[in-house]
Amino acid sequence: MCGIAGRILSAPGRVGNDLVELMDAQEHRGADSTGFAVYGIPRDEGYILRGMGFNESRLSADMEDFRLILREHGADFLEDPTFVTGGAAHYCVRMVISDPKDLARWINDADTMSDRFEVQSCGRSLEIVKDTGGSRDVAEKHGVRDMIGTHGLGHARLATESSVLPNASHPFWARPFPDVAIVHNGQITNYYTWRDRLHRLGYRFLTENDSELIAVWVSHEMSQGLTLDQALKKSIRDIDGVFTYMIAGEDGIGFAKDRFAMKPLVVVWQDGSFAAATEEQAVRRIYPGECDVINYDGPSLTEIWGVGNRRAAA
Amino acid sequence: MSEIVIDVGDRPIREVNQDIQAACAAGGPIRVRNTLSRHNLGVGLPPGVTIHFEGSVGYYCAGLNTGATVTIERNCGWGVAEGMSDGFVTVGGYAGMSCGAAMTGGLIHVKGDCGPRCGVAMKNGTIVVEGKVGYQCGFMAHKGRIIALGGAGESCADALWEGEVWVAGDVDSLGVDVKVIEPTAEEVAEVDAILEPLGLKDTARNWRKMISGQRLWYFESRDAGAWLMI
Numbered sequence: 321m322c323g324i325a326g327r328i329l330s331a332p333g334r335v336g337n338d339l340v341e342l343m344d345a346q347e348h349r350g351a352d353s354t355g356f357a358v359y360g361i362p363r364d365e366g367y368i369l370r371g372m373g374f375n376e377s378r379l380s381a382d383m384e385d386f387r388l389i390l391r392e393h394g395a396d397f398l399e400d401p402t403f404v405t406g407g408a409a410h411y412c413v414r415m416v417i418s419d420p421k422d423l424a425r426w427i428n429d430a431d432t433m434s435d436r437f438e439v440q441s442c443g444r445s446l447e448i449v450k451d452t453g454g455s456r457d458v459a460e461k462h463g464v465r466d467m468i469g470t471h472g473l474g475h476a477r478l479a480t481e482s483s484v485l486p487n488a489s490h491p492f493w494a495r496p497f498p499d500v501a502i503v504h505n506g507q508i509t510n511y512y513t514w515r516d517r518l519h520r521l522g523y524r525f526l527t528e529n530d531s532e533l534i535a536v537w538v539s540h541e542m543s544q545g546l547t548l549d550q551a552l553k554k555s556i557r558d559i560d561g562v563f564t565y566m567i568a569g570e571d572g573i574g575f576a577k578d579r580f581a582m583k584p585l586v587v588v589w590q591d592g593s594f595a596a597a598t599e600e601q602a603v604r605r606i607y608p609g610e611c612d613v614i615n616y617d618g619p620s621l622t623e624i625w626g627v628g629n630r631r632a633a634a
Numbered sequence: 635m636s637e638i639v640i641d642v643g644d645r646p647i648r649e650v651n652q653d654i655q656a657a658c659a660a661g662g663p664i665r666v667r668n669t670l671s672r673h674n675l676g677v678g679l680p681p682g683v684t685i686h687f688e689g690s691v692g693y694y695c696a697g698l699n700t701g702a703t704v705t706i707e708r709n710c711g712w713g714v715a716e717g718m719s720d721g722f723v724t725v726g727g728y729a730g731m732s733c734g735a736a737m738t739g740g741l742i743h744v745k746g747d748c749g750p751r752c753g754v755a756m757k758n759g760t761i762v763v764e765g766k767v768g769y770q771c772g773f774m775a776h777k778g779r780i781i782a783l784g785g786a787g788e789s790c791a792d793a794l795w796e797g798e799v800w801v802a803g804d805v806d807s808l809g810v811d812v813k814v815i816e817p818t819a820e821e822v823a824e825v826d827a828i829l830e831p832l833g834l835k836d837t838a839r840n841w842r843k844m845i846s847g848q849r850l851w852y853f854e855s856r857d858a859g860a861w862l863m864i
Contacts, residue, residue, distance in 0.1 A: 581750040581769045584712070584731065600671035600711055601692050608670065610689050610708060617731060617749035619769050619788060 322490075322505040323349035323598040324585075325474035326566050326573045327606070330592035331629050332361055336459075336467030338606055339474040342595065343455035345602035350478025353489035354458040355450030357501035357568055360469040362445040362630060366398050367423075367498060369415040370447050372487050373437045376411045379403065382437045383413075389429050393420035404462055410486050412451065412462065424496040431495075431524050438487050438526055443499035445469065445570060445630075450489035470630045473568050475503040481511075482528040491568075492535035495524075497542065499570045504531035505583045505598055506563035514559070534565050552576040552622040564616075566596065574624040581619040588613055594625055642675065643668045651677060658683045658702070671711065676704060681720065693730070696723050699740060712749075715742050718759065731768075734761045737778070743832055750787075753780045756797060760828055770809060772799040772844070781825060783834065791844040795851075799844040800825055811847040 323346030327338045339356050347354075360368075373382045383401065390396060395418045404412040420426035423442070430439055441448035449462045455476060459465055475490035482488055494500035508514075508530040515525060515533055523536050537559065541551040548569065555565075555576050562582035566575045575585060575596070587596040588603045588611055595606040600613055616623065638657040642650050650666075654676055657664045663684040669675060673692035676685055681701025693711040696704045699721040706714070709727040713735050721740040725733075731749040734742045737759045747765035754770075756778045765784040772780050772790070775797030785803030792809025800817070808814070817825075822841060829835045849857050 581731075599673075599692065600690065600709070601673065604670045613690070613709060613728075615709075615728060615730060615749060617768055619750070 321349040321478050321598075323347075323474075323476040323602070324490075324503040324505045324564065324566055324596075325598070325602060326472070326568070326575075326594070326596040326625075327474075328471040328573060328594040328625060328627050329469075332468055332470050334465070334467075335359070335469040335472050337465040338595070339472050340455055340459040340465050341605040342597050342602045343474040343476050345605045346476050346597060346599055347454050347456075349598060350476045351454035352479045352484045353450065353452045353477045353486065354455045355448065355475045355477075355489045355491050355503070356459075356464050356467075357441070357446060357448045357473040357491040357503070358464070358467045358469045359443075359445045359471050359499070359568065359570065359627075359630075360447065360467065362570065364444075366416055366418050367442050367444065368447055369413075369417060369439055370441045370449060371413050371415070371437060371439045373411050373413065374487075375409060375436065376405050378436060379405070379411055382433070385433055386430065386437060389433070390417060390420065390426070393422065393426040393429065394418075395420040395426070408452075408486070412449070414447070423498060427496040428524070431526070434524070434526050439493075439495075440487065441491075441493045441501065442495075443570075446493075446499040446501055446568075448491050448493055448501055450475075450486070450491065452484060452486050452489065471568065471573060471627050473501055473503045473566055473573070481507055481530045485527070488527040488529040488532075490529075490531055492529075492532045494535040494539040494542075494567070497539050500535075500539065500542075500567065502531070502535045502538065502565055502567045504534055504563055504565040506565070506578065507561050508533055508559060508563065509561040510559065511561075530561075531565070534559065534563070534567075538567060548574055549622065549624055552624070556620045556622070564598070570627075570630075572624050572626040575616070575622065577616060577619070577621045579620045581617060585616040586613050587616065587625075589625075592628060596625075637663050637665050639665045639667060641668050642666060642670060642672055644670075647672060647674050650675065654679075654685070658685075671709075673711065676702075679704065679721070690727070696721070699723065701740075709746070715740070718742075728765075729763075733763075734759065737761075741828075747784070748782075752782075753778065753797065753799075756780075762828065762832060762834070764834065766803070767801070772797055773809070775799075779825075779828075781828065783839070793850055794844065794846045796846060801842045801844070802839040805842060808844070811850045812844050813847040815843050815845060817841055817843040 325342035399416040401415040491501040511530040564583035679702035690709040697716040699718040701720040711730040715723045716735045718737040725744045728746040750769040767782040770792040786805045789809040791799040791812045
């Protein structure tokens, strides 16, 4: 089934904690894996990277190779990377890097080692944290509750179309666009058609997860000059299947829903803050009292919600 | 008999439903508080009891109802009164997707609007919606009647089997294999008799009655186009 969520705060705050609450209330929809996209206070320069290596014993070698590619593109670590290790074959890493000369080319080169190490988010403020297991476990392992920011996405996965792997968890980064992430509830039925088409155009797919297609598809459409709003509307015609997906950028969160109106989305806006989720009982964790709930229940719907104050002191 | 009050909050729903069943056995009436839009509240209620849910409830509230009178103060999620065989369910606000799915009897009265596929696969009973019914209302309904007073969304009465969809107000579009017919005076009187006890009778209504065009009953390849209309 999967469950998705979005959160916008009226000023920077504990957005990570809210996203964990939203996902905890929806954990029954799927606890194969859980993920979060958190938008922190944006940096003026340099990027924050989140990534995953698939063999912890190769951690040092992976980082050396990764740094080599980074330097070839005129960038380097600005801080020492921090790692989450132990208990599983894979490890997770957070890095802060200086700006590569050409972000798209750099990530293309960095992806040549994607069988060993994947960059899963890159942005001035975006950080994607994802792992196998339920929301509480993933949150505790990666310290998600303490993440400060303005907005973000959450995802609880019930694996249907591909294996349960830590990197096949949502959210997916719309590589190579910095600060763009998606979460999806549903199934894409023309997945292989689009995957082949985009593959021939030079896009790289890092998983077998059908939801990754949405991220790649959107990044392609935006590279062709479409605005986010246009891409959302076009996706309803071009992507086949049942879906409600949410896409976040630096300035807001958007969503699109299939023409069969199969997957729900409920939204509450109150006092300048916003919560969206697959189930109303999830947004009640944020807004326990009775309030106006908007059900996006119709077919072929899109919407974009803006983020207001991003830089006020946390 | 004095009212029995049950609190939901973050308690396990199985425990809440056990309390509700015990209160039903005691004879009720029952008031359920602090519902927080949680799912599966009041499933499998027995005949003769009266139960009131304060606030909004989640999915499948009053599912498999066998004759209880249920009121939901505000909104409900998917599948309210799904599989109900008898009883009377009132939703004060908005009803989510698949309201009254596969119900076989009883009456649902929604005071607000309905989400998609209201009355999907219903096999009997009545759904009255004061507002607008959503996308694909009555999808593959086999029997029973849906009455919408505030219009209908896209693909209304899509692939309807033997049920009836009555709409007063605008219909955004018709679904596959729908026939719109002029109801007889006797049929209108029948619908008015349903609406009257709900305080909704209005003889000035301009009804559209929708039934199956029956083209999908006996599929022939030359009719395949009908399936591709959606």
